[in-house]
Amino acid sequence: MKNAAGTLPPYEREWKKTKRKSLFVKTIIWIFLLVAAIICLIPFYSMIITSTHANADITRKLLLLPGDHFLSNYERLIDVVPLWRGVFNSLFITIVSTVLGLYFSALSGYGFSKYRFKGNSFLFAAVLATMMVPGQLGIIGYFRLVNEMGLINTYWPLILPSISDAFALFFFKQVADGAVPKELLDSARIDGCGELKTFHRIALPLMAPAIATLGIFLFIGKWNEFLQPMILIFDTELQTLPVMIASVRSQFNVDYGAQYVGIVISIIPVLIVFAIFSKQIIGNVMSGAIKE
Amino acid sequence: MPVFVEEEGESAFMFKKNSLNKDRYGYYFVAPFFLSFFIFGLGPILYSFYLSFTSWSGFEEPVFVGLANYERLIHDEVFYQSILNTLIIWIFSIIPQLSIALILALVLHEKFIKGSHFFHAIFYFPNIITPVTLGVMFALLFDWQTGSINKILEYIGIVDEPVNWMNDPWMARAIVALAIMFQNFGFNMLVFLAGLQAISKDLYEAAEVDGASRLQIALNITIPLMRPVIIFTLITSVIGGLQIFDAPLMLGKGPDNSTLTMIMNLYETAFVRYDYGYGATIAYGAFVVIALATIITFMVPGVRNKKEV
Numbered sequence: 001m002k003n004a005a006g007t008l009p010p011y012e013r014e015w016k017k018t019k020r021k022s023l024f025v026k027t028i029i030w031i032f033l034l035v036a037a038i039i040c041l042i043p044f045y046s047m048i049i050t051s052t053h054a055n056a057d058i059t060r061k062l063l064l065l066p067g068d069h070f071l072s073n074y075e076r077l078i079d080v081v082p083l084w085r086g087v088f089n090s091l092f093i094t095i096v097s098t099v100l101g102l103y104f105s106a107l108s109g110y111g112f113s114k115y116r117f118k119g120n121s122f123l124f125a126a127v128l129a130t131m132m133v134p135g136q137l138g139i140i141g142y143f144r145l146v147n148e149m150g151l152i153n154t155y156w157p158l159i160l161p162s163i164s165d166a167f168a169l170f171f172f173k174q175v176a177d178g179a180v181p182k183e184l185l186d187s188a189r190i191d192g193c194g195e196l197k198t199f200h201r202i203a204l205p206l207m208a209p210a211i212a213t214l215g216i217f218l219f220i221g222k223w224n225e226f227l228q229p230m231i232l233i234f235d236t237e238l239q240t241l242p243v244m245i246a247s248v249r250s251q252f253n254v255d256y257g258a259q260y261v262g263i264v265i266s267i268i269p270v271l272i273v274f275a276i277f278s279k280q281i282i283g284n285v286m287s288g289a290i291k292e
Numbered sequence: 293m294p295v296f297v298e299e300e301g302e303s304a305f306m307f308k309k310n311s312l313n314k315d316r317y318g319y320y321f322v323a324p325f326f327l328s329f330f331i332f333g334l335g336p337i338l339y340s341f342y343l344s345f346t347s348w349s350g351f352e353e354p355v356f357v358g359l360a361n362y363e364r365l366i367h368d369e370v371f372y373q374s375i376l377n378t379l380i381i382w383i384f385s386i387i388p389q390l391s392i393a394l395i396l397a398l399v400l401h402e403k404f405i406k407g408s409h410f411f412h413a414i415f416y417f418p419n420i421i422t423p424v425t426l427g428v429m430f431a432l433l434f435d436w437q438t439g440s441i442n443k444i445l446e447y448i449g450i451v452d453e454p455v456n457w458m459n460d461p462w463m464a465r466a467i468v469a470l471a472i473m474f475q476n477f478g479f480n481m482l483v484f485l486a487g488l489q490a491i492s493k494d495l496y497e498a499a500e501v502d503g504a505s506r507l508q509i510a511l512n513i514t515i516p517l518m519r520p521v522i523i524f525t526l527i528t529s530v531i532g533g534l535q536i537f538d539a540p541l542m543l544g545k546g547p548d549n550s551t552l553t554m555i556m557n558l559y560e561t562a563f564v565r566y567d568y569g570y571g572a573t574i575a576y577g578a579f580v581v582i583a584l585a586t587i588i589t590f591m592v593p594g595v596r597n598k599k600e601v
Contacts, residue, residue, distance in 0.1 A: 029399055036396065037414045043429055043474075046440040050432075062443035104324050111321025120318065123326070130333065132586070134535050136555055137579050140562055140572040141339030142332070144348075163328035195317045224422045226538045227555075231563050242424040242538070249428050249542055256438050259428065266425045274420060278413045285416070285479065286486040 044267065051260035058256045073257035080251060083265050085237060086244035093158050093229075093240060094222040101162035101218045102211050109172025110203050114185065124173070131166045136227065143231055153234045162222070168214055175210040176203065213284045216277070223270075241266055344572035354569060361573035371574060373549055374557040375581055377465065381540070381553065382533040384469030389477045390525065396477075397484035398514070412485075416478035423475060427542025430471040434458065458543070461550035468551045471539045480525050487521035488514070530589050534582045554578040 050058055053067040077083065112124050146157040180203045188198045204211075229240040236247075248262040274281065344361055348354035365371055396415060400408050418426065433441050434457045442454040458464045491514065499509050537555040545552045552560075558578060562571025 026404055029402070029405075033396075033399060033405070033411060037411060040414055040418070040474075043433055046433065047429060050440065059438050062440070062447045104328070108322045108325035111318045115315045115318025115321065117315045117318035123322065127325075127329070130329075132531065132583075133337070134531070134579055134582055136535065136537070136558060137575050138333070138336030138338075138340045139558075140343055140568050140575060141341075142336035143562075144343065144354075144568070145336055145339060157332075160328060161332035164325050164333055166329075169325060189314070195314060195320075199321070220420050224424075224538075226422075226424050227559065242422050245422070245424050245428060246542060249431065256432065256435075259432060263425055263429055263432070266422060270420055270422070271417075274413070274417060278416075279409065281420070282409070282412050282416055282482060285482045286489075 047260055047263050047267070051257065051264045053257065055255060055257050058260075069257060070261065073261045076255060077248065077252070077258040077261050081244050081248055081262070082237065083241070083244055083248075083262065086239060086241040087265075087269060089238060090223060090241040093155055094219055096155075097159045097162040097222045098215055098218045100159065101165050101168055101222075102215055104163040105165055105168035105214070106172045106176075106204060106207055106211060107199065109169050109174075110176045110180070110199055110207075112169070112173045113176035114180070114182065114203075127166050127169055131170070139227065139231070146232060152232060153238065155238075157232050158225070158228055162218070165218070168218065171214055172207065172210065175207050179206045179210065212280075213288070216281055216284055217288075340572045340575060343569055344576050346569040346572075348569040349566045350568055351566075357569070361570050364570065365573050365577050370549060370552070370557060371577060374552050374554045377549070377551060378534055378536065378553045379585075381465050381469045381472065381536065381551065382530075384466055385472040385476075386526075386529055386533060389473040389529075390480060390522070392473075393477045393480035393525075394484055394518075394522070396481045397488055398510070400481075400485060401488045412482065415481055418474050419476060419479045421475070423538035424542055426471055426475055427539035430467060430474075430539070431543050434467050459547055461547050464543070464546035464551045468536075468540050468543050468546075471543065472533070472536055475539065476529075480529075483525055484518065484521060487518050491517050527586070527589055530585050531582060534578075534585055554581065 046063075049063050049066055051073060052070040053063050054069040054072070057063065057067065057069075112120060142157070146152050151157050184202055184206075185198055188202050189195075193201065224242060225240070226242045226246070230243045230246070233239050233243070236244075239247075245262055245266050248259055252258040252262075343354055345356060345358060346354035347357045347360075396411075399405070400411055405411070421429075433439050436442065436454055436456045436458070439454075439457075441457075442451070445451045446454065455463075457467055495513055495517075496509060499513055504512070535555055536553050537559065540551055540553050541556055541559070543551060545556070554574075555578065558571055558574045561574055562568045
């Protein structure tokens with residue numbers, strides 16, 4: 001050992017050199033990351049800051065610090081566009097759709113996973129094939145069908161399609177394959193438990209973590225939906241938040257202050273939710289990516 | 293309640309006497325899905341196909357016109373322009389998007405990065421912002437007279453007078469592409485990071501023992517093993533990237549329709565000009581383009597083979 005230590009100094013010098021070099025590289029990488037993060041945040045910062053200034057200043061100056069016109073911009077906006085009503089409408093549609101989507105996707109995914117009925121694999125393949133079809137393909141037929149059924153300007157045509165989400169079905173079949181052991185179901189049956197009750201009491205709790213995972217994605221997807229509410233809802237009072245934001249853009253085309261406030265109001269709920277759940281959301285995206 | 297439970301137990305018991313095989317119950321489990329699927333999914337798609345052979349302005353009943361709409365479509369310059377615009381915007385956004393995502397993923401995968409969750413969160417955040425909001429945001433940022441981008445450029449002294457971004461066809465497309473990129477790079481970064489984390493650490497250790505340099509490790513281990521993940525991202529981005537609508541709509545059609553995407557064209561034809569029959573034809577035209585693009589992506593040398601590996 002001592003001998004080895006005696007021969008160390010040249011190596012140590014070498015080691016120090018690489019350490020200094022790697023410290024340099026690390027610093028560069030850190031600076032790169034921080035700059036990227038700042039660039040990513042600038043648009044949001046700019047939106048918030050600009051929303052607090054009067055139109056005259058927005059037109060003339062580069063604004064870096066908050067001003068005191070947020071409330072007057074906000075009042076002009078709210079007088080015309082009922083944005084909070086939009087937030088409420090969007091929340092209602094999104095929550096109901098997400099719950100429906102989760103329950104029925106879990107039900108049918110479980111059905112495909114645990115029952116070898118005739119046509120099982122054919123039907124499942126058919127569902128998978130529809131995932132490749134763009135969502136807007138049937139939009140005009142849907143518009144007319146909804147019209148004929150007298151459901152236009154109601155939430156039904158926005159909520160009910162959530163029952164048949166091909167991706168969610170696919171996801172829950174995988175989950176049921178992995179998380180729900182057949183033996184457990186058989187023992188429940190021997191105890192005299194009905195099929196639907198077995199699903200509710202045994203399978204559903206076992207699938208709970210996956211329900212939380214998919215719930216976040218269904219929620220975000222529905223919250224952001226734009227084309228469907230825009231063409232199926234006529235009343236401003238019933239409209240969803242994204243459509244209201246789009247109408248802010250056209251109704252306030254020279255009132256920039258009001259537009260900026262609209263953006264800030266639509267970002268803040270998302271920001272709050274993300275601040276609370278960011279670990280789960282990011283973990284879900286990454287674990288979902290590996291499964292694909 | 294107890295009565296109900298008993299009843300259910302009894303019926304299940306009776307059924308068991310008949311047969312131990314419960315497989316036909318599966319139909320009940322998948323029935324709601326397919327009921328909804330036929331009414332809200334497949335039905336409208338098939339009905340749209342019928343409507344694509346009609347003339348319908350929304351006020352009267354659709355009138356069957358045979359192939360007239362399709363004849364109009366293959367001679368419609370706006371339709372071809374919308375395909376071209378969509379492809380250009382897609383290429384402009386996908387190349388920087390995947391490059392930045394990959395670089396950030398490689399950097400954030402390094403062990404010495406502390407607080408990587410903080411960076412994950414910042415880069416992923418734009419992905420969950422409503423696309424419409426993001427579109428309006430970019431429209432405001434790049435506004436000719438009031439936008440912050442021009443104000444910053446003038447302040448630093450890069451330009452003397454404000455740039456009218458949306459007045460130039462290529463600049464307008466680049467800005468739409470930038471908005472799409474900003475929305476999606478964080479998601480792709482997380483997918484790449486997940487791919488990196490799935491690569492076995494033993495491989496890296498073995499390479500280090502053999503004295504491989506960091507660059508050699510990146511080129512010979514990381515990139516080849518990441519290939520399936522990158523290809524998966526590319527394929528999903530073809531399908532998604534050709535359907536862009538929300539954010540581009542907020543940024544407008546651009547000069548000479550230069551940022552009119554395929555789905556924007558569908559929307560404007562049907563729901564702004566009330567030419568629903570022809571709108572359905574455009575929807576099927578766009579579907580064919582997207583299907584072709586997906587097939588072509590699969591045919592790119594190496595894509596299919598590497599996916600199977």
